[in-house]
Amino acid sequence: MFRYILRRLLQMVLAFFGTTLIVYALMFAGQGDPIQALAGERPVTEAQRAYLTEKYHLDATGVGGFFYRYFDYVRSLLQGDLGQSLTGRQIGDILQAAWPVTLKLALIALAVAIIFGVTAGVVAGIRRASIFDNSTLVLTLLVLGIPTIVLAPLAQYLLGVKWQLFPPTAGSQPTFYALLLPGIVLGSLSLATALRLTRTSVAENLRADYVRTARSKGLVKRRIVTVHVLRNSLIPVVTFLGVELGNLMSGAIITEGVFNIPGVGFNLFRGIRTEDGPLVVGIVSVLVVVYLVSNLVVDVLYAVLDPRIRYE
Amino acid sequence: MRVRRLAAWTALPLAVTLGLAACGSGGDGGSGGSDSSAVSIQIGEPKHLVPTNTTETSGSQVLAGLFSPLVDYDAQNKPYEVAAESITSSDNKVWTIKLKDGFTFHNGEKVTSEDYINAWNYGAYAPNGQDSNYFFEKIAGYTDLQGEKPKAKELSGLKKVDDLTFTVTLAEPYIDFRTMLGYNAFYPMPDAAFSAPGVLKDSYEQAPIGQGPFKMKGAWQHDSKIDIERYDAYPGEKPKVQNIEFRIYQQLTAAYADVLADNLDVLPTIPTESLSTAPTDLGDRFKTSPMSSFQFLAFPTFDKDYSNPDVRKAISMAIDRDEITKSVFKDSQQPARSFVSPVLPGYRDNTAGKAGEFNPTEAKKLYQAAGGPAKIVISYNGDGGHKDWVDATVNQLKANLGVDAVGVAEPKFADLLTKVEKKTPVGAFRMGWVMDYPTMEDYLGPLYSTNGSSNYYGYSNPEFDRLVKEGSAAKTQDEAIAKYQQAEDILAKDMPVIPLRFGENVFGHSSKVKNVEMDLFQRVNLVKIEAAS
Numbered sequence: 001m002f003r004y005i006l007r008r009l010l011q012m013v014l015a016f017f018g019t020t021l022i023v024y025a026l027m028f029a030g031q032g033d034p035i036q037a038l039a040g041e042r043p044v045t046e047a048q049r050a051y052l053t054e055k056y057h058l059d060a061t062g063v064g065g066f067f068y069r070y071f072d073y074v075r076s077l078l079q080g081d082l083g084q085s086l087t088g089r090q091i092g093d094i095l096q097a098a099w100p101v102t103l104k105l106a107l108i109a110l111a112v113a114i115i116f117g118v119t120a121g122v123v124a125g126i127r128r129a130s131i132f133d134n135s136t137l138v139l140t141l142l143v144l145g146i147p148t149i150v151l152a153p154l155a156q157y158l159l160g161v162k163w164q165l166f167p168p169t170a171g172s173q174p175t176f177y178a179l180l181l182p183g184i185v186l187g188s189l190s191l192a193t194a195l196r197l198t199r200t201s202v203a204e205n206l207r208a209d210y211v212r213t214a215r216s217k218g219l220v221k222r223r224i225v226t227v228h229v230l231r232n233s234l235i236p237v238v239t240f241l242g243v244e245l246g247n248l249m250s251g252a253i254i255t256e257g258v259f260n261i262p263g264v265g266f267n268l269f270r271g272i273r274t275e276d277g278p279l280v281v282g283i284v285s286v287l288v289v290v291y292l293v294s295n296l297v298v299d300v301l302y303a304v305l306d307p308r309i310r311y312e
Numbered sequence: 313m314r315v316r317r318l319a320a321w322t323a324l325p326l327a328v329t330l331g332l333a334a335c336g337s338g339g340d341g342g343s344g345g346s347d348s349s350a351v352s353i354q355i356g357e358p359k360h361l362v363p364t365n366t367t368e369t370s371g372s373q374v375l376a377g378l379f380s381p382l383v384d385y386d387a388q389n390k391p392y393e394v395a396a397e398s399i400t401s402s403d404n405k406v407w408t409i410k411l412k413d414g415f416t417f418h419n420g421e422k423v424t425s426e427d428y429i430n431a432w433n434y435g436a437y438a439p440n441g442q443d444s445n446y447f448f449e450k451i452a453g454y455t456d457l458q459g460e461k462p463k464a465k466e467l468s469g470l471k472k473v474d475d476l477t478f479t480v481t482l483a484e485p486y487i488d489f490r491t492m493l494g495y496n497a498f499y500p501m502p503d504a505a506f507s508a509p510g511v512l513k514d515s516y517e518q519a520p521i522g523q524g525p526f527k528m529k530g531a532w533q534h535d536s537k538i539d540i541e542r543y544d545a546y547p548g549e550k551p552k553v554q555n556i557e558f559r560i561y562q563q564l565t566a567a568y569a570d571v572l573a574d575n576l577d578v579l580p581t582i583p584t585e586s587l588s589t590a591p592t593d594l595g596d597r598f599k600t601s602p603m604s605s606f607q608f609l610a611f612p613t614f615d616k617d618y619s620n621p622d623v624r625k626a627i628s629m630a631i632d633r634d635e636i637t638k639s640v641f642k643d644s645q646q647p648a649r650s651f652v653s654p655v656l657p658g659y660r661d662n663t664a665g666k667a668g669e670f671n672p673t674e675a676k677k678l679y680q681a682a683g684g685p686a687k688i689v690i691s692y693n694g695d696g697g698h699k700d701w702v703d704a705t706v707n708q709l710k711a712n713l714g715v716d717a718v719g720v721a722e723p724k725f726a727d728l729l730t731k732v733e734k735k736t737p738v739g740a741f742r743m744g745w746v747m748d749y750p751t752m753e754d755y756l757g758p759l760y761s762t763n764g765s766s767n768y769y770g771y772s773n774p775e776f777d778r779l780v781k782e783g784s785a786a787k788t789q790d791e792a793i794a795k796y797q798q799a800e801d802i803l804a805k806d807m808p809v810i811p812l813r814f815g816e817n818v819f820g821h822s823s824k825v826k827n828v829e830m831d832l833f834q835r836v837n838l839v840k841i842e843a844a845s
Binding site for chain 2: 032033034036037038039040041042043045046047048050051052054055087088089093094097098153156157160161164167168169171172173256257258259260262266267270273275
């Protein structure tokens with residue numbers, strides 16, 4: 001087990017540098033004129049252009065320039081310095097400010113998905129073809145069909161502005177309550193998927209041989225469902241939720257924008273829009289770590305859920 | 313069983329580490345909700361808060377609270393002295409600026425002429441990389457501060473006379489210099505801002521110390537908010553509110569939702585999506601006021617297809633501006649038929665003359681006679697909400713000129729400019745301009761002069777350049793305006809660009825504030841605003 005984790009950790013280091021290299025190369029290749037992008041529609045003066053070019057080595061182009069800038073970046077990264085964004089702020093500071101609020105949002109979304117999605121999925125799986133099952137099917141299809149870009153403003157308008165149940169926006173240091181609406185909106189998509197996955201899995205396992213055996217042994221239904229069926233049904237759901245945690249952290253661009261939450265998604269969007277290479281690479285590097293670690297957690301959890309899975 | 317338990321014990325700490333690693337410094341919590349007594353105003357995240365490095369609206373809005381300008385502009389947009397006692401010159405070349413006594417910085421330092429000289433030298437010194445560097449180019453000695461290794465660190469044109477007086481010598485006479493001093497690049501900075509002469513402290517920007525009606529309350533909370541409070545030792549007009557919170561939004565739509573719910577007090581720009589519903593949503597809290605933005609269609613004059621002025625005039629006549637401002641912009645912008653903004657002294661209506669009038673039959677005749685291209689391309693940046701009006705314009709050109717026309721989106725404005733600078737054929741392209749200070753020269757110079765900073769279309773007319781130059785060197789304002797107007801008449805003949813629309817401030821506020829006014833620079837007047845009831 002320890003050797004397995006150690007091996008995975010070593011692979012993570014490799015994967016980390018591989019992905020940063022690719023992301024850095026993509027940003028480098030796609031770079032137009034970041035100085036003008038930063039200035040918006042204002043003309044840029046020669047003095048300003050020369051200053052920024054020198055500061056960020058923007059004149060280092062071509063293959064040689066790329067490796068020069070990449071290794072420069074990696075060297076400071078190894079010293080724990082994520083560098084400066086093109087606006088002159090430390091990327092470490094930006095991430096430090098953005099990270100907690102995004103994490104809170106992602107955890108709320110995940111909790112919503114687990115509490116409602118898995119519970120409803122289990123009930124729907126047990127009572128297949130009941131009214132509950134059919135109505136959740138319709139509801140999940142509906143949620144899966146509405147993109148966040150519609151769902152988020154709609155929820156904001158109805159629940160925030162019209163009926164004033166929730167504050168319309170959350171801001172940078174939100175209370176739990178202010179984050180609840182964005183969290184539910186963000187989690188609704190994972191909720192629907194988690195529900196469908198759990199339902200199918202539970203329904204399938206209920207017909208499995210070991211359930212019949214347990215039943216003929218005379219076990220109470222409650223114990224069969226909670227101990228035997230649920231544990232075995234959770235494997236696909238755990239896989240999904242583990243990957244989803246990464247998605248929720250990186251992919252909240254729309255939700256964070258609508259509810260004015262200056263988190264990771266917003267900074268990523270801003271970085272891409274203003275061609276701020278260092279900022280984008282910095283955020284993506286951290287996201288890579290999140291994905292790698294959450295995948296490792298998922299793999300280890302498999303062993304907990306299914307005794308047949310062993311890591312040597 | 314043993315393996316499973318072990319695995320569980322491993323998974324748990326891993327999961328916790330993941331969570332904690334991400335939490336980092338999440339603890340401070342801050343003040344959480346907004347202070348209910350503060351008036352909140354929407355801004356975007358400012359790029360910088362150093363006077364000589366701030367050129368966008370959000371930063372300039374914050375600085376407008378923290379600093380007091382040498383001159384401000386009255387209802388006719390003529391300058392009057394605020395922090396200055398007098399600004400005088402006999403030849404428009406050597407200017408004497410006398411400061412009002414009694415102004416102090418928020419740290420208690422007395423404002424002296426040196427604070428102005430130090431700040432301006434800092435802004436003009438090229439290695440400091442200040443955005444507003446070019447504002448100092450009219451001052452004598454500016455060129456010595458440029459380049460990678462400048463010859464000098466201080467402008468030779470700035471001379472201290474006494475604690476409250478200094479003189480500014482310009483390289484050439486410039487009649488509008490006094491008007492220009494209202495721009496935020498000309499604010500002073502205190503000694504406390506510098507760690508050594510000419511070296512600005514990194515921390516200054518996080519909590520700028522100014523001499524204006526408000527002072528910083530805490531530091532700049534990036535991506536979150538900036539709090540300011542009334543500075544009681546300010547000698548000028550006292551603000552009506554004690555605290556102002558500039559709340560930073562990423563999207564205007566989010567801010568709009570907050571205004572509707574009385575969660576935010578002032579939204580200086582109503583998002584385009586909400587323009588049609590805003591008047592009913594907000595009622596009498598939906599307001600408009602003049603501002604200086606000017607949208608136009610530029611032509612690469614080096615492109616043979618568009619080099620004939622008659623082609624450009626014909627295209628102009630084929631565009632129904634009234635229709636577009638009404639249907640696309642819901643009257644939040646006004647049709648433009650002149651080359652400078654209506655807010656300026658010296659502005660005249662319809663200087664484009666016949667070429668500005670919508671006349672499809674004449675347009676078609678003229679277009680065919682001049683041999684215009686069979687296909688008109690209009691390029692625009694796809695990230696600025698320009699698609700709707702470009703499509704409408706393209707359809708009008710198709711219908712009225714009988715040609716093929718198409719709108720082409722470039723991802724960003726920077727991409728468009730790169731293409732134009734490389735002389736890639738992009739067809740006609742959209743441009744916009746917002747003034748820095750209210751004089752005609754601030755439009756004529758950058759936009760249409762041969763060496764204009766925003767003249768991407770290669771328009772060049774020596775006669776025009778001469779008139780603008782003579783105007784800025786004129787003895788009196790009236791004389792200058794007469795020259796500028798003559799220059800504008802040349803533009804009407806040459807039609808290097810097609811004027812399309814003049815912008816307006818379209819803003820809204822909550823029911824908790826009143827007396828919300830906005831100036832020509834899209835800034836809320838912080839001294840006038842009051843809490844309702």
